[in-house]
Amino acid sequence: MYIKSEDTMSSSPVTDEVLKQFIESDVEEEKPSPSRVPSFAPAGSRDALFQLTNFSNNHVEKLSNPEEQLQHLQLQLQEHQQLLNHLKAQQDNSQPVSHKRSSDMLVDVNEIEGAGALGVTSSDGRRAARRAASVRQRTQITELESKLQNVASMHLQLQEENNILRRRMKLLESGVQMREQHLAILMKAREQQQNEHKQQASGFRAPVLDSNVPAGDSPSTSGFSHAKEEYELACTRDTTNKGSVFSNTAMCGIQERLEGVLGDSDSWGPIACSEPTPTYSVQQPAFMSDAKGDTNRMPCGTSFTFFANPAAWSTSVSNMIKKMTPREYQKCWTEFVKEVSMLALSSQAHGLDTEAHLQLVKVVTTCLEVTDHIIALNPAAYYSSMYVNLLTGQSETPPKEYWRRCVQRVKLEPEQVQYCKTAMEEHSRKMAGVMTERTQIASDLSQRLAQGPGYAVERYSQPAVQAAAETSDLAQRLHSNVQKEFVNNSFVIDFLTMQVLTPLQIALLCAASFPFMPDPTAMAEAGLDIAGVELSIL
Structure with missing residues (x-):
C-alpha cells in the first residue's frame, strides 16, 4: 500500500514499479534475512549484494584451485565496488531536494498517517519520509563498505598465499632441474670411465713365464688399478646422485x-698387497x-x-x-x-x-x-x-x-x-x-x-x-x-x-x-x- 505525490501522472512506469517495491519492503515486518537488499539498486547490483551477504555470513567456500578462488573474489570485488558507487550516487542525488522530482518520491503510509495525526501537512510528511529513507541508505552503505573491506582483506590474504605457493613451486622446479643436471653429469662420467676401462682391457696382455720376453701389466696390477678407479668413481656417486x-x-x-x-x-x-698401485696417465x-x-x-x-x-x-x-x-x-x-x-x-x-x-x-x-x-x-x-x-x-x-x-x-x-x-x-x-x-x-x-x-x-x-x-x-x-x-x-x-x-x-x-x-x-x-x-x- 503506497501513495504518490501530486504529479503522479508524469512519473514513468519503471520508476513507479521500483518505488512500489521500496515502499512494500518498508511496510513489511523487519526480518533478519541476508537476502534483503535495497530495491532501487539494479538487478545485477542487488544480486551482488545478496552474494556478499551470504559470503560474509557463511565465509568463502574453499575451492580446490587457488587460482579459481582468486578470480572469484576479484569478480565479487568489482561487482561490490560498482554497487557501492551506485548507492553513493543515489545518496548524493537525494541530498538536494530542489533537483528531485516530486513524482519520483514515495512516502511510507505509516509515516504519513503519523504526520497527519500530528497535524503536519503532506509536504512535511514527504520530507520526513525522504529523510528516513536517506538514513536507511547511509546505514546500508556503511554496512556494505564494512563487508567490502572484509572481502578486500580476504582477497589480499589469498593473493599473498597464492604468491607463496608460486615461489615454492618455482623452488621445487629448480631442485628437480638441479638433480637432473647432476645425474646427467654423473652418468656421463660413468660412461667415460667405462670406456676408459674397455680401452685398458683391450690392451691387456697375459704375463709370460720367460723373463727375457717383456710382459705387460700383471693381473694383480690390472685388478688393483680397476679397483682404484672404481673407488674414485664411487666417491663421487651415491643413492642421491650427488657427491x-x-x-x-x-x-x-x-x-x-x-x-x-x-x-x-x-x-x-685382508692384508694389503705390497705391490705398488700404478697410475694411468692420459695423454x-x-x-x-x-x-x-x-x-x-x-x-x-x-x-x-x-x-x-x-x-x-x-x-x-x-x-x-x-x-x-x-x-x-x-x-x-x-x-x-x-x-x-x-x-x-x-x-x-x-x-x-x-x-x-x-x-x-x-x-x-x-x-x-x-x-x-x-x-x-x-x-x-x-x-x-x-x-x-x-x-x-x-x-x-x-x-x-x-x-x-x-x-x-x-x-x-x-x-x-x-x-x-x-x-x-x-x-x-x-x-x-x-x-x-x-x-x-x-x-x-x-x-x-x-x-x-x-x-x-x-x-x-x-x-x-x-x-x-x-x-x-x-x-x-x-x-x-x-x-x-x-x-x-x-x-x-x-x-x-x-x-x-x-x-x-x-x-x-x-x-x-x-x-x-x-x-x-x-x-x-x-x-x-x-x-x-x-x-x-x-
Missing part, C-alpha cells in the same frame, strides 16, 4: 678415534701440460673459461676436474674474480646493452656450469675452499657483518627478497631434521666409544669383527646425514644463483666477498636481515 666431500672424511674420523680401542685398521680386512694436449710434463694438473693462470662448454668435455678434461686440488680451484676462482670485477664495473658505468655486459654474462654462466660439474665430480675441491682466505691460504671464518656489507653492495628487488625468504625457510625446515639426526649419531658414537675394551685386540677376533660392523653402521649413518646437508646446501646455492640473482649481481657479490668465496646461505640471511624480513618456519 659429498665429507664421505671419506667421516670414515677416516671414525677410524682414527677407534684405532686406540680396536687396534690397527688393517686388522679389519693430454701440449698446451695443457706444465714444464715437468704432468698432464694431471692445470697450467698456471687457468680460469673457468678454460673449461668452457662442459657438454663437450673429453675424458682427459673430466679426469683433470676429478684430480683438481682445492688450491687449484682457489686459483681458478681468483682469476674469475679478477675478470668479472672489471666487467662488472664497465657494465655499471655504460649499461647492460654493452659488449662488457654480454661478456660478463658469458663468464658468469661458464663459472656456474663448471662449478656444478666440480661439485658433482670432485666436491672436495669446492668445499675445502670455503672459509679460506685466498690471499694467505689460511682458514678463516668471516663474521656476519662481513656478509652484510657484501650484500649492501647489491640492491635486491622486493621479489628477490621474497624468493630468498622462501628458499631459507625451506632450507631451515630441512636442516632441522638433519641436525637432530646428527645429534643422535654423535650420541651413539660416544656411547660406542665408552663401551670399547680400551686396549688393542687381535686381528679377526670377535670384538674386532663386532666393532667393525658397528663402526660401519655408524659411518653409513653419518655419510647419509652429511649427504642430506650437502644436498640442502646445493639446493639453495643453485636456486639463488640460477633463478633469483642476475649475472651482474652475482659478479658484484663475488667481487665484494674476496678474498673469501661467497657463502650463499649466509648472504641470503644477511639480505633478509637488511630488508627486515623474518623467517616463518612451519
